[in-house]
Amino acid sequence: MAQPRPSLALADRISATASVFCYVGHKEDELVKRISEKMAAALGTKVVVAAGLHWDNISSGEIDQIVRNVDALVERILSAEVNERCADDPTRPNH
Secondary structure: OEEEEEOOOOOOOEEEEEOOOOOOOOOOHHHHHHHHHHHHHHHOOOEOOOOOOOOOOOOHHHHHHHHHHHHHHHHHHHHHHHHHHHHHOOOOOOO
């Protein structure tokens, strides 16, 4: 889960802080933390991301492809949400 906050480095930007709960031995925590912070900052609201990823014996190249796929999905979700918000209220930022 993540929540937006003012950036610590750039006062005019929104960033986010996340907390992640992960089962021992699972590695999706880094991915989930990054995307939850990105979504919270972009949407300006608290978000919860639940994920469970498991493939046996995959290569590092296959892991990289999964990460690219997740990043593409997040971009599509953010774009759709921003477009919906703008349609509902054309005076919103990001319009």
